Amino acid sequence: MNRELGPEQRTPVIAIVGRTNVGKSTLLNRLAGKRLAVIADLPGTTRDRVFASTSWQGRELIVVDAGGWQAKPSTILDEMVKQQAEAAIAQADAIIFLVDACQGIVTTDEEIADILRATDKPVVLAVNKIDSAKQANQVADFYHLSMGKPIAISAYHNRGIGELMDAMLVFLPPSPPSLVEPEEAKLAIVGRPNVGKSTLLNALMGSQRAITHESPGTTRDSLDAVVRWNDKKILLIDTAGIKRRGRVGVGVDYYSMLRALQAINRCDIALLLVDASEFITAQDMHIAGYIVGFGKGIVLLVNKWDLVPQAQRREFKQHLEQRLKFMPYAPVIYISSKLEQNINKIFPEAWRVWLERQKRLPKSEVDAVVKEAISSHLTPRKGSKRLRITQAYQDEARPATFIMEVNDPQLVHFSYQRYLENKLRLKFGFHGIPLQLIFTKAVRKSDKKGQARA
Numbered sequence: 001m002n003r004e005l006g007p008e009q010r011t012p013v014i015a016i017v018g019r020t021n022v023g024k025s026t027l028l029n030r031l032a033g034k035r036l037a038v039i040a041d042l043p044g045t046t047r048d049r050v051f052a053s054t055s056w057q058g059r060e061l062i063v064v065d066a067g068g069w070q071a072k073p074s075t076i077l078d079e080m081v082k083q084q085a086e087a088a089i090a091q092a093d094a095i096i097f098l099v100d101a102c103q104g105i106v107t108t109d110e111e112i113a114d115i116l117r118a119t120d121k122p123v124v125l126a127v128n129k130i131d132s133a134k135q136a137n138q139v140a141d142f143y144h145l146s147m148g149k150p151i152a153i154s155a156y157h158n159r160g161i162g163e164l165m166d167a168m169l170v171f172l173p174p175s176p177p178s179l180v181e182p183e184e185a186k187l188a189i190v191g192r193p194n195v196g197k198s199t200l201l202n203a204l205m206g207s208q209r210a211i212t213h214e215s216p217g218t219t220r221d222s223l224d225a226v227v228r229w230n231d232k233k234i235l236l237i238d239t240a241g242i243k244r245r246g247r248v249g250v251g252v253d254y255y256s257m258l259r260a261l262q263a264i265n266r267c268d269i270a271l272l273l274v275d276a277s278e279f280i281t282a283q284d285m286h287i288a289g290y291i292v293g294f295g296k297g298i299v300l301l302v303n304k305w306d307l308v309p310q311a312q313r314r315e316f317k318q319h320l321e322q323r324l325k326f327m328p329y330a331p332v333i334y335i336s337s338k339l340e341q342n343i344n345k346i347f348p349e350a351w352r353v354w355l356e357r358q359k360r361l362p363k364s365e366v367d368a369v370v371k372e373a374i375s376s377h378l379t380p381r382k383g384s385k386r387l388r389i390t391q392a393y394q395d396e397a398r399p400a401t402f403i404m405e406v407n408d409p410q411l412v413h414f415s416y417q418r419y420l421e422n423k424l425r426l427k428f429g430f431h432g433i434p435l436q437l438i439f440t441k442a443v444r445k446s447d448k449k450g451q452a453r454a
Contacts, residue, residue: 011053011265012172013258015064015092017085017116019108022100023128027155028052028065031165051261053294056165058397059172062261064088089115091258094122094171096164097147101129101138105145113145122171125150126164131157185354188237188267190260190291192283195275196303200337201225201238204346229347239263264290268357269297269350269432276304276334279316280323288324292434295400297353298330299346299432305334306341329425331432353432357400361428363393366402373423380413387411390442400433405442412439 016024032052052063066088089095097116099109116123127139130152142150151167153160189197205225225236239260264270270291274284291298300320308316324330331349335342370392379387388407395401402424406412421435 011060011062011262012093013062013064013091013262014094014096014168015066015088016096016098017066017089017112018098019106019112022098023155024065024067024098027096027098027126027128027153028063030155030158030161031063051258051290053261053265057169059169060265061172062258062265064092089119089121092121094124094168095119096168097123097125098128099125099142099145099150101127101135101152104138104141109145113147116147123147124164124167124171126153126160127151128153128155130154130159184233184235185269185351186235186237186267187269187271187350188239188263188296189271189273190239190264190287191273192275192281192287195273196337197238197273200271200273200301200303200335200343201236203337203340203343204236229351232351234347234350237263237267261290264294264296267296269299269353271299271301271346271350273301273303276302276316277307279319285323288327288330292327295398295434295436297350297357297432298327298434299350299353300324300330300332301346302332302334303337306336306339327434329430329432329434349432356429356431356433359399359428359430361394363391365427366394366424367392369423369427370404370420373420377416377419380411380416382411385411387416395438398436400430401436401438404437404439406439407442409439409441 016027018024029052031054033054052065054061054063066085095116097112099105125142125145125147127142127150130136130139131154136152139150139152151160151164153164155161189200191197205227225238227234227236272284272288272291274280288298288300302316302320320332321328331353333342333345333349335346337343370389374389379389381387385408390405390407392402392404395403404420417437417439421437424430424435
């Protein structure tokens with residue numbers, strides 16, 4: 001059943017719009033809490049839209065870096081970047097208009113402001129690169145753009161980001177109550193175009209519920225279907241194929257990709273479908289990265305396995321292991337959607353991963369595992385300063401997220417982070433689930449007492 005995503009299902013989209021080199025990529029990375037976009041002091045570094053999942057005040061959001069805007073493109077590539085930005089604006093629920101305090105208002109800023117006013121979409125003007133209080137007076141100049149009150153920020157130094165995001169939330173609909181039953185698992189079928197997603201949905205449903213065709217991109221929207229399996233309720237979400245970012249068009253294809261990312265954000269478990277006849281492509285890895293970035297469970301489905309000769313199957317599995325070594329915890333099922341081979345293994349495996357995602361661990365057990373890991377392998381150090389982990393516990397709200405209170409987060413090395421993750425997996429499992437370890441500066445006891453008295 002093809003249906004529109006209602007407000008209870010859609011994840012709001014915020015587009016970051018502005019001319020080249022004003023700091024859009026830096027802002028996106030700041031909001032996402034990790035480095036996603038390439039940052040350089042060169043105009044036009046971001047050529048394609050970059051998507052990131054984030055949350056603010058408990059509200060899940062998708063943020064899009066629209067690429068550098070040029071009102072009068074001088075090359076075909078510049079024209080494509082402009083079209084990308086226009087598509088991002090068209091699909092956004094709200095817009096951050098980013099300008100550069102150091103350069104002041106330029107002609108392109110005024111042209112962008114005129115275009116944004118014509119959209120009738122909520123826009124918040126953010127003046128970037130206000131790196132100190134002394135520069136605050138530069139913000140007043142931007143009232144001339146007639147885009148409302150400018151908000152002073154420094155994406156690089158993390159100044160004013162809270163005020164900016166609070167202003168954005170005013171324009172978004174309130175988060176509706178969840179309509180999903182606690183025992184309902186939400187599975188999203190994702191993958192490149194023409195790998196057999198709709199055929200798989202039909203096989204899982206046992207009836208023709210989605211249109212299937214051999215031309216890529218037949219499914220342009222998301223399809224929801226509810227199925228009962230062993231007295232359990234499962235919501236299946238079929239999505240449009242996710243193309244490489246540079247090949248996503250400005251119309252239907254962009255909309256399809258956005259809806260696919262929203263489906264990943266909605267789901268508990270992503271069923272990543274790949275085509276065995278093409279081995280593992282860079283785009284398969286790119287989609288897997290989106291799933292991991294969203295913190296969702298994953299089951300890898302290798303489709304069209306019947307087309308792979310027996311002599312090549314061992315080589316394929318080795319290739320698969322090498323290409324997806326960043327998620328060795330993901331279970332793999334080799335299937336043929338068309339012949340319905342091994343289809344019966346999908347729901348049991350997906351449900352197992354779903355149950356892993358529901359795990360809630362006592363704080364004392366998590367802390368004990370981390371302390372034991374530290375005693376077996378000393379924490380890293382820089383000079384005379386060594387990393388100290390004062391306590392560790394599972395985050396109450398986010399599945400498979402662990403908080404590590406430390407003396408200095410800058411002392412954490414990625415190899416030691418991976419070591420701790422492996423220790424947590426060895427003890428607690430989390431089969432098919434990406435773990436996130438967040439290192440935060442511990443609050444001293446004297447500070448806690450002062451806060452309590454206040």
